[in-house]
Amino acid sequence: xxxxxxxxxxxxxxxxxxxxxxxxxxxxxxxxxxxxxxxxxxxxxxxxxxxxxxxxxxxxxxxxxxxxxxxxxxxxxxxxxxxxxxxxxxxxxxxxxxxxxxxxxxxxxxxxxxxxxxxxxxxxxxxxxxxxxxxxxxxxxxxxxxxxxxxxxxxxxxxxxxxxxxxxxxxxxxxxxxxxxxxxxxxxxxxxxxxxxxxxxxxxxxxxxxxxxxxxxxxxxxxxxxxxxxxxxxxxxxxxxxxxxxxxxxxxxxxxxxxxxxxxxxxxxxxxxxxxxxxxxxxxxxxxxxxxxxxxxxxxxxxxxxxxxxxxxxxxxxxxxxxxxxxxxxxxxxxxxxxxxxxxxxxxxxxxxxxxxxxxxxxxxxxxxxxxxxxxxxxxxxxxxxxxxxxxxxxxxxxxxxxxxxxx
Numbered sequence: 001x002x003x004x005x006x007x008x009x010x011x012x013x014x015x016x017x018x019x020x021x022x023x024x025x026x027x028x029x030x031x032x033x034x035x036x037x038x039x040x041x042x043x044x045x046x047x048x049x050x051x052x053x054x055x056x057x058x059x060x061x062x063x064x065x066x067x068x069x070x071x072x073x074x075x076x077x078x079x080x081x082x083x084x085x086x087x088x089x090x091x092x093x094x095x096x097x098x099x100x101x102x103x104x105x106x107x108x109x110x111x112x113x114x115x116x117x118x119x120x121x122x123x124x125x126x127x128x129x130x131x132x133x134x135x136x137x138x139x140x141x142x143x144x145x146x147x148x149x150x151x152x153x154x155x156x157x158x159x160x161x162x163x164x165x166x167x168x169x170x171x172x173x174x175x176x177x178x179x180x181x182x183x184x185x186x187x188x189x190x191x192x193x194x195x196x197x198x199x200x201x202x203x204x205x206x207x208x209x210x211x212x213x214x215x216x217x218x219x220x221x222x223x224x225x226x227x228x229x230x231x232x233x234x235x236x237x238x239x240x241x242x243x244x245x246x247x248x249x250x251x252x253x254x255x256x257x258x259x260x261x262x263x264x265x266x267x268x269x270x271x272x273x274x275x276x277x278x279x280x281x282x283x284x285x286x287x288x289x290x291x292x293x294x295x296x297x298x299x300x301x302x303x304x305x306x307x308x309x310x311x312x313x314x315x316x317x318x319x320x321x322x323x324x325x326x327x328x329x330x331x332x333x334x335x336x337x338x339x340x341x342x343x344x345x346x347x348x349x350x351x352x353x354x355x356x357x358x359x360x361x362x363x364x365x366x367x368x369x370x371x372x373x374x375x376x377x378x379x380x381x382x383x384x385x386x387x388x389x390x391x392x393x394x395x396x397x398x399x400x401x402x403x404x405x406x407x408x
């Protein structure tokens with residue numbers, strides 16, 4: 001089967017090209033590689049953002065990334081990409097004609113790719129799938145300022161795509177419910193397929209080895225947070241929770257630190273992103289500078305060392321369609337505390353009372369983290385349990401479900 005994948009705004013190879021990545025990039029790349037192993041040919045089309053990068057990259061057997069020229073070959077804000085959708089579609093048709101490529105299915109990731117997919121579908125009557133990854137309505141619900149609000153253009157696009165796509169792939173049951181009730185999407189169109197984790201990459205490393213690799217103090221416990229540095233991730237609430245934790249548990253002072261992985265810290269702090277500067281301000285205001293470390297963006301291959309060195313991974317997001325960070329941490333045998341608005345929270349199961357926290361409640365978040373850090377027996381039990389639980393959430397399983405649906 002020939003599978004065409006659109007990831008217009010986000011290149012799945014972004015991490016190797018020195019750009020910031022997120023769950024969407026990982027999802028597109030990992031599912032493509034597994035679909036390729038199942039005998040499918042997968043072509044991933046993305047917009048070229050750098051003329052110095054090769055336009056075609058053979059990722060693995062049967063899997064290729066094609067960078068199409070659509071607008072200036074430089075990074076452009078997602079909200080400014082709509083004018084280049086037509087040129088992206090034209091470049092796609094030019095490529096497929098030149099290479100004599102005929103596709104059996106089209107899978108579009110994010111609403112921008114979906115808009116391109118609508119135009120392709122008008123010419124190629126093939127099954128049309130969309131995965132949104134995040135929903136504008138939900139992001140607007142938790143936005144704290146006008147600048148964080150998604151524009152009407154995106155909202156209209158998502159409503160249109162729920163009607164015009166043949167199938168919508170949702171990452172969780174919550175995601176499906178939002179699509180059904182808020183977007184009036186016909187429920188028979190919505191298929192829930194959980195993302196996975198690469199258990200060959202994300203596996204347990206001895207704490208001593210992991211801490212040595214990342215330069216961590218062997219005598220300090222690490223609370224770890226990983227993700228894009230944006231208000232949606234709730235990292236400021238985590239800073240509040242850390243302050244509460246250190247005041248409540250005086251025995252943890254000097255023995256616990258918070259590491260935040262993500263964002264660009266290569267320049268001086270006054271040139272950091274707006275949200276990173278906000279977190280730095282909160283860190284100083286709460287007088288926890290010595291206990292908080294900003295680590296910047298890390299390569300995917302190094303993340304297992306961070307997860308394995310950590311005693312607990314916290315994902316305090318205000319909204320998260322799924323939450324790959326939690327799966328990656330669990331695969332490394334590290335307990336997680338996640339907010340109850342993330343799709344992955346429903347998968348944690350029996351320990352949810354201790355591992356799932358409410359949004360914007362630093363007191364409860366501090367309780368959950370403190371319960372884990374101050375109870376060695378619980379920590380040992382959780383490490384074993386989460387490592388076993390995550391084994392069934394693999395990219396192989398995700399790809400098998402996608403393959404079954406594509407074939408159908």
